[in-house]
Amino acid sequence: MSAAAALIPGILFAQDQTSGSGEKGINWQKTPCRFCGVGCGLLVGTKGGKAIAVKGDPRSTVNKGLCCVKGYHSILALYGKDRLTKPLVRKNGVFVETSMKEALDLVASKLQETIKNHGKDAAAMYGSGQWTIPDGYVASKLFKGVIGTNNVEANARLCMASAVTGFITTFGIDEPMGCYEDIDHANVFVLWGNNMAEMHPVLFSRLLDQKMKRKAKIIDLATRTTRTSKASDKSILFKPQTDLAIANAICYEIVKNGWTNKTFIERHTSFKKGKTNIGYGMEDHFAFKDEETPITFKEYEKFLEAYSPEKVEELTGVSAKDIKYLATLYGDPNKKVMSLWCMGMNQHTRGTWINNLVYNIHLLTGKISTPGNSPFSLTGQPSACGTVREVGTLTHKLPYGVVMKEAAREKAAKIWKVPVENISPKPTYHTVEMFRALDRGDIKFMWVQVTNPMVTMPNLNRYREATRKEGRFLVVSDVYPTPTTDEADVILPSAMWIEREGMYGNSERRTQHFEQLLDPPGEAMSDTWQLIEVAKRMGFEKWFPWDKENHIEEIWKEYSLFHEGPKHGMAPYEVLKKQSGAMWPYYNGKSTQWRFNSKYDPAATEGDFDFYGKEDHKAVIFQRPYEPAPEIPDEEFPFWLNTGRVLEHWHTGSMTRRVKVLHQAVPNSYVEMNPLDAKKMGISNGEKIRLVTKRGEIEIPTSINERGVPPRGQVFVPFFDEGYLINDVTLDAFCPISKQPDYKKCAVRLEKI
Amino acid sequence: MLFIVMAVGAFIILEQTLEGQGKAVQFTDEQGFRSPSIPLEEGVFTNTERASEFALLGFENDAGREYQEYYANRAYQGAPPTIPHPVQADGIIGENSCLKCHKNGGYVSDFDAFAPVTPHPQLVSCRQCHVPTNTEGLFKPNNWSEIEGVPIHNRALISSPPTIPHAIAMRENCLSCHSGPSAVKELRVTHPERTNCLQCHAKAEKADVLDNWVRPGSTQPKSENP
Numbered sequence: 001m002s003a004a005a006a007l008i009p010g011i012l013f014a015q016d017q018t019s020g021s022g023e024k025g026i027n028w029q030k031t032p033c034r035f036c037g038v039g040c041g042l043l044v045g046t047k048g049g050k051a052i053a054v055k056g057d058p059r060s061t062v063n064k065g066l067c068c069v070k071g072y073h074s075i076l077a078l079y080g081k082d083r084l085t086k087p088l089v090r091k092n093g094v095f096v097e098t099s100m101k102e103a104l105d106l107v108a109s110k111l112q113e114t115i116k117n118h119g120k121d122a123a124a125m126y127g128s129g130q131w132t133i134p135d136g137y138v139a140s141k142l143f144k145g146v147i148g149t150n151n152v153e154a155n156a157r158l159c160m161a162s163a164v165t166g167f168i169t170t171f172g173i174d175e176p177m178g179c180y181e182d183i184d185h186a187n188v189f190v191l192w193g194n195n196m197a198e199m200h201p202v203l204f205s206r207l208l209d210q211k212m213k214r215k216a217k218i219i220d221l222a223t224r225t226t227r228t229s230k231a232s233d234k235s236i237l238f239k240p241q242t243d244l245a246i247a248n249a250i251c252y253e254i255v256k257n258g259w260t261n262k263t264f265i266e267r268h269t270s271f272k273k274g275k276t277n278i279g280y281g282m283e284d285h286f287a288f289k290d291e292e293t294p295i296t297f298k299e300y301e302k303f304l305e306a307y308s309p310e311k312v313e314e315l316t317g318v319s320a321k322d323i324k325y326l327a328t329l330y331g332d333p334n335k336k337v338m339s340l341w342c343m344g345m346n347q348h349t350r351g352t353w354i355n356n357l358v359y360n361i362h363l364l365t366g367k368i369s370t371p372g373n374s375p376f377s378l379t380g381q382p383s384a385c386g387t388v389r390e391v392g393t394l395t396h397k398l399p400y401g402v403v404m405k406e407a408a409r410e411k412a413a414k415i416w417k418v419p420v421e422n423i424s425p426k427p428t429y430h431t432v433e434m435f436r437a438l439d440r441g442d443i444k445f446m447w448v449q450v451t452n453p454m455v456t457m458p459n460l461n462r463y464r465e466a467t468r469k470e471g472r473f474l475v476v477s478d479v480y481p482t483p484t485t486d487e488a489d490v491i492l493p494s495a496m497w498i499e500r501e502g503m504y505g506n507s508e509r510r511t512q513h514f515e516q517l518l519d520p521p522g523e524a525m526s527d528t529w530q531l532i533e534v535a536k537r538m539g540f541e542k543w544f545p546w547d548k549e550n551h552i553e554e555i556w557k558e559y560s561l562f563h564e565g566p567k568h569g570m571a572p573y574e575v576l577k578k579q580s581g582a583m584w585p586y587y588n589g590k591s592t593q594w595r596f597n598s599k600y601d602p603a604a605t606e607g608d609f610d611f612y613g614k615e616d617h618k619a620v621i622f623q624r625p626y627e628p629a630p631e632i633p634d635e636e637f638p639f640w641l642n643t644g645r646v647l648e649h650w651h652t653g654s655m656t657r658r659v660k661v662l663h664q665a666v667p668n669s670y671v672e673m674n675p676l677d678a679k680k681m682g683i684s685n686g687e688k689i690r691l692v693t694k695r696g697e698i699e700i701p702t703s704i705n706e707r708g709v710p711p712r713g714q715v716f717v718p719f720f721d722e723g724y725l726i727n728d729v730t731l732d733a734f735c736p737i738s739k740q741p742d743y744k745k746c747a748v749r750l751e752k753i
Numbered sequence: 754m755l756f757i758v759m760a761v762g763a764f765i766i767l768e769q770t771l772e773g774q775g776k777a778v779q780f781t782d783e784q785g786f787r788s789p790s791i792p793l794e795e796g797v798f799t800n801t802e803r804a805s806e807f808a809l810l811g812f813e814n815d816a817g818r819e820y821q822e823y824y825a826n827r828a829y830q831g832a833p834p835t836i837p838h839p840v841q842a843d844g845i846i847g848e849n850s851c852l853k854c855h856k857n858g859g860y861v862s863d864f865d866a867f868a869p870v871t872p873h874p875q876l877v878s879c880r881q882c883h884v885p886t887n888t889e890g891l892f893k894p895n896n897w898s899e900i901e902g903v904p905i906h907n908r909a910l911i912s913s914p915p916t917i918p919h920a921i922a923m924r925e926n927c928l929s930c931h932s933g934p935s936a937v938k939e940l941r942v943t944h945p946e947r948t949n950c951l952q953c954h955a956k957a958e959k960a961d962v963l964d965n966w967v968r969p970g971s972t973q974p975k976s977e978n979p
Contacts, residue, residue: 082894
């Protein structure tokens, strides 16, 4: 016992805790959570080379010490018995174990062969919003800079693309202007099709805390009744796709009643319209380019006339009274309003439009970029922002700017030290079209990392067949066997999360670093290093000269060059190591909480607010009409089918289903039905029924009056369960602007078995 | 008695401080300030109005759970427990359901048990962290195994009050777990009527701050502990 301890009885010293036992203590280290886009700070305790406990990081301003059940049990997902520890190569139809060296040789030679025989654009990389920033950066540099194809796409296309195009069209620059601290200032939270209690549980607890402490109001605007509805002050149900009409009706009321912020509109906004009847992308080679035309305020006002609350009552299923109530909340100058949304608005064939329309409400009232006034686009994946949107791992993007812009290509070429001609100005395939290209044979080689498209692609039947076709070569890097690895020609075992060093970027522009805390099992290797090894084998070593020991730091330093300056500066590596994240623009040693507001944002220099993403420094108020969904219930297929997640499972469940607590809480998927529909059809809870759409059918047990209750004429199915592949029956229609598919709406028939 | 010591020791190891080990990094917040070393104590006196009631119950009685039972539904020490009983409604937030029993506790005849009292009734989205068990099976087997407790004393002298070996964030309300009929027998306090727990029981979690403390302006080098 130390001398100090003897002098101060009752106080126990760290050394004493451990010295008596002969055991080493627990080493607690910070890391962002592995799962959702909230980006909670965790403290993971390791001991003897194993992770043994988790607690919420009290220093993280995101979650302030609280986690959700997935976060608390996240480390258990590292230890599933069937972790992939050795590469597997398909030989004569069966997987054969091999060494990492041999497997990487094969991947590199197949990639070279494909490029030689079929051209650069016949090879593709399909990554994920769960990629760490270095993973995405190395993939982008290798494919876009060195090889010379823009075929780097990510599953964030399926989750955040409409949010991105919403930001780009309205503000000219991606990602939310506000931050989570808005929650502590807002008086009203309007949730647009966002079951936050399950999908962003830790943030929702912050909302509930404000509801309790400050009597802040939560309004749940949704298509089905969920836990969120039950915790809200008011639940408003609307018919699928009609959020477009509701948003316009709110704007109608705001304009009609003179609740607009006239000075703000005059100084900081412009009015525009785009094309209408823009299609749904259900056919191959679908192409669409929007055309933005300026309009006057008068024209906009006239457009809104079709959307009076009374006129949209029948279409939306929302009473004029409720729409007016929403408008009064947004219109009251003494109320701070935060709008929150995620997949409900993004997975939408008019996803870009509905994002634009909610910004309209905030711009008309000037309720934006100030603490508590915040249209807030939440993210699904831990690094959809960090890796996909910021690094630009989409087929039209570079780490800075888009491939179509010469200046962006030049900047990338300079930082990457490649000839500028290497970078193609042609954007290639978005996700759905990429898998269609694989089906058609335009793509022959695809490398998938950290995602499970054989569970998540809409209209999955078609794309599963695509991977099996002659002459296709599929490489899959993952941590567990999945329906996607089942289709692979080579399976590479990946190091997961804290088994390597990395960074994620969450919804509020916060970049968070994590150290390697554990050794990966067997030959498992980080996705970053897998890419570097393949690059080296292709003779590209000089672009990837980093050591295993410091490559993450070196990559971060190189990547940061793309974002230098007050608009998008990234925090230095040393800062990220030290604190629980930093928010970009990180400039002059400081994070930025509210962008476009000159009080907080170093890049905002013109007046009080400065929407510098646009050339004229003005945010756009868009005239976007209501247009129906592509497939609407009819006599043959009388129900709407909606899909989504549950609290306990992350995406396709490949990690969370291997955690006892999570699996035992929600062991399988189900179809939620309205009790009256069930009664009419003579179906009881738990009974298996058949769901049939134009694309296929599945048999699945019902859930009646359990967690969520859809209104009559609608059903809901969680997609996490590979035993019930709901995406076999979903529709691959997408938003023509963002190319993000709509997983929330298609027509389905229910059959009693 | 040995068992109690072991149990408490397990807590100590688990909740050891961030800075406790030499290699740990010192964290700063967004603005570069160190977090305050005094832990949040909001809610420390919650439930104290029931202290005398708990005192009357006495230290030795048959109510309450065994330590082993307490850990049966926790994945590791400090993990949120699963819900060990059937739950009727799935689509609810806790204010009007879970907290009806778990805010104040009380005897539930259906389970012939006293409902455990939550130390954080202000967090009402209970199912965010606590989930029921709806099947006994596994999707795939897992190698996870819980760490064994390690025997350590957490009092400096034989007569001194034990320190608090766990983080108190979300567990500030001492009496909810350490007293009353649902308290774990081995963790029950003998003197619930003395409600100012932190008066005598110090948090071990921050002890290293003192250990490494150097008086400002001191010319003496920091003493090395043997």
